[in-house]
Amino acid sequence: MIPKEFSLSGKVAVVGGAGRSWLKELASYLGEAGADVVLFGQDEKQMAAAAQAVKTMGRRAITITTNVTSSREVEKMVAKAVGQFGQIDILVNSFDLQFAKPLVEVTVDEWNRVLATNLNAVFASAKAVGKHMLERKQGKIITISSGLAERGLPNSTAYCTSKGGVIQFTRALALEWARQNIRVNAIALGWMAEGAEVQDETWRNLLTHYIPVARFGQPDDLAAVLVYLASDASSFVTGSTFYVTGGLMAHG
Amino acid sequence: MLEKLSLDGRVAVITGGGGGLGTAISLALAEAGADIVVTDFRPEDGEKTAAKVTGVGRKSVFFRADVTKSDQVNNMMAKAIAQWGKVDILVNCAGIVREEQPKPFWEISDFEWHRGIDTNLAGAFYCSRAVAKHMVERKYGRIINIASGFGMRGRRNSFMYNAAKAGVILFTMSLALTLSRDGIRVNAVAPGLFQTWGGAARYDAAAPFIPMGRVGQAPEIGPLAVYLASDASDYSTGEVFSIDGGALFSGYAPVNYVPVVSIDK
Numbered sequence: 001m002i003p004k005e006f007s008l009s010g011k012v013a014v015v016g017g018a019g020r021s022w023l024k025e026l027a028s029y030l031g032e033a034g035a036d037v038v039l040f041g042q043d044e045k046q047m048a049a050a051a052q053a054v055k056t057m058g059r060r061a062i063t064i065t066t067n068v069t070s071s072r073e074v075e076k077m078v079a080k081a082v083g084q085f086g087q088i089d090i091l092v093n094s095f096d097l098q099f100a101k102p103l104v105e106v107t108v109d110e111w112n113r114v115l116a117t118n119l120n121a122v123f124a125s126a127k128a129v130g131k132h133m134l135e136r137k138q139g140k141i142i143t144i145s146s147g148l149a150e151r152g153l154p155n156s157t158a159y160c161t162s163k164g165g166v167i168q169f170t171r172a173l174a175l176e177w178a179r180q181n182i183r184v185n186a187i188a189l190g191w192m193a194e195g196a197e198v199q200d201e202t203w204r205n206l207l208t209h210y211i212p213v214a215r216f217g218q219p220d221d222l223a224a225v226l227v228y229l230a231s232d233a234s235s236f237v238t239g240s241t242f243y244v245t246g247g248l249m250a251h252g
Numbered sequence: 253m254l255e256k257l258s259l260d261g262r263v264a265v266i267t268g269g270g271g272g273l274g275t276a277i278s279l280a281l282a283e284a285g286a287d288i289v290v291t292d293f294r295p296e297d298g299e300k301t302a303a304k305v306t307g308v309g310r311k312s313v314f315f316r317a318d319v320t321k322s323d324q325v326n327n328m329m330a331k332a333i334a335q336w337g338k339v340d341i342l343v344n345c346a347g348i349v350r351e352e353q354p355k356p357f358w359e360i361s362d363f364e365w366h367r368g369i370d371t372n373l374a375g376a377f378y379c380s381r382a383v384a385k386h387m388v389e390r391k392y393g394r395i396i397n398i399a400s401g402f403g404m405r406g407r408r409n410s411f412m413y414n415a416a417k418a419g420v421i422l423f424t425m426s427l428a429l430t431l432s433r434d435g436i437r438v439n440a441v442a443p444g445l446f447q448t449w450g451g452a453a454r455y456d457a458a459a460p461f462i463p464m465g466r467v468g469q470a471p472e473i474g475p476l477a478v479y480l481a482s483d484a485s486d487y488s489t490g491e492v493f494s495i496d497g498g499a500l501f502s503g504y505a506p507v508n509y510v511p512v513v514s515i516d517k
Binding site for chain 2: 032235
């Protein structure tokens with residue numbers, strides 16, 4: 001039996017994606033739990049597939065093309081979403097732009113793009129949706145981060161910085177809105193299948209043997225934890241980071 | 253995907269099952285479909301939880317054991333495995349929070365030190381050791397250790413509890429790595445302050461110091477326990493899940509310190 005606290009029936013979730021965001025999967029888990037879903041971002045193909053997946057489950061879904069790094073566009077998106085569905089109960093930020101190269105070769109443009117997508121977009125959407133949530137005195141915000149928020153990796157300064165920022169943003173905002181009945185939590189992912197690292201057989205084998213549970217993560221590994229943090233099941237949880245890394249965080 | 257949260261057909265052992273959190277976890281796991289072996293050193297409280305589990309339509313049995321005595325733990329676990337032929341889930345929830353009465357640090361006796369460490373840390377080791385071989389043979393297991401936010405933070409005049417809970421967290425990580433290739437997941441839950449016994453008035457003084465402005469109610473831990481006990485958490489092991497109303501990452505300033513300072517002087 002699935003505990004009733006995990007239900008999202010009657011809730012509206014806004015899900016933003018950029019880069020490697022698993023938008024379709026994230027949206028379908030929320031839809032499965034009963035939520036209507038608004039998708040925002042610029043990957044229209046991915047958003048359309050996500051909306052279709054939600055509709056297949058008998059829930060409502062719309063897509064709003066939005067530059068996630070633009071506060072102005074994100075604010076317009078929120079106004080549209082509220083206009084369409086009347087409320088926003090849940091915000092999920094899944095922004096994940098990656099690249100890897102030595103620091104001395106990283107251009108200012110590359111650095112800024114990673115920080116803009118992975119971190120500034122979290123600020124823009126939490127601020128815009130948060131205003132609406134503060135008025136209603138309720139809401140759940142979920143940011144998607146990475147184990148690399150807490151650990152280092154060569155050739156990954158920009159990515160590690162952005163993901164560490166996401167978790168600190170999550171903690172600080174959780175305290176700021178704790179008394180307004182808005183919960184802010186993070187999910188931190190490990191090595192996920194579909195990434196650049198799985199394309200190369202040598203790296204893939206190296207990592208598979210290194211990961212304690214001996215496999216890459218799949219989007220489905222996030223389903224229950226996402227719905228947990230989005231629902232009343234997590235009523236006493238805020239400022240937390242839930243790691244779903246296959247055991248990597250326990251490694252010495 | 254959410255059907256993975258179901259515990260239909262699973263058997264769980266809950267230590268400290270007669271306590272506030274132990275009762276809530278027993279009931280949540282039972283409602284998700286698991287049959288429950290309740291264990292506690294307090295027979296009346298343990299029997300009460302077992303009766304409640306039966307009340308929600310699952311099978312339940314109570315076995316008495318003091319988790320600080322490994323012979324009693326081994327005996328309890330053997331009976332638990334024999335009861336329905338297997339144990340899928342172990343929740344190490346037995347613990348004691350603090351001494352009978354606060355006293356100067358230098359007056360803590362060897363006995364008090366060992367009692368605190370044994371109940372909160374050795375108990376989790378004895379119970380995990382007693383079931384791990386069975387789980388490895390079946391290539392399946394879920395172990396949930398109830399740690400505490402105080403396993404990651406200090407507290408005045410709290411030594412055995414904090415040291416033991418920190419130990420529980422690191423024990424969780426090492427055991428997780430040791431058993432990760434055998435289908436076993438080991439995770440810790442770090443609760444903040446929960447109303448586990450006595451009336452709400454006992455907790456009124458503490459509530460303002462928690463970011464959310466209230467303490468947790470025992471049933472609120474249930475869904476997290478179900479998640480970690482189920483196949484839905486297959487990709488998490490050796491990790492610590494905080495459920496504390498925001499407490500873990502406060503503590504840098506009093507909760508009511510909300511600065512407003514201009515960026516331009």
